[in-house]
Amino acid sequence: MSTQVRKPTARVCEECSRVERWDENLEAWQLALEDDEKQVGNPHCIHEWDINGTFNPVNDDG
Numbered sequence: 001m002s003t004q005v006r007k008p009t010a011r012v013c014e015e016c017s018r019v020e021r022w023d024e025n026l027e028a029w030q031l032a033l034e035d036d037e038k039q040v041g042n043p044h045c046i047h048e049w050d051i052n053g054t055f056n057p058v059n060d061d062g
Contacts, residue, residue, distance in 0.1 A: 004059045014048045016041030 009022045010032070018041025019032035031038045041047075 006057050006059050008055055008057075011049045013041050013045060014050055016045040016047070018042070018045065018047060 007022065010020070011029070012019050017039070019034070019039035020029040021032045022028075023030045031040060033039070
């Protein structure tokens with residue numbers, strides 16, 4: 001039995017629809033591209049990320 005901890009790889013602002021993806025090389029959140037267009041949302045938004053408790057970081061293979 002092994003337990004691993006996962007990290008989220010994407011997030012979406014519930015207020016302005018800004019989309020970001022985790023970049024492993026930069027070790028930072030980066031704007032997502034859809035159809036070659038950056039998903040910036042509203043630059044003045046405080047960003048309410050879709051953190052609702054449904055993401056389970058623990059992956060138990062047992």
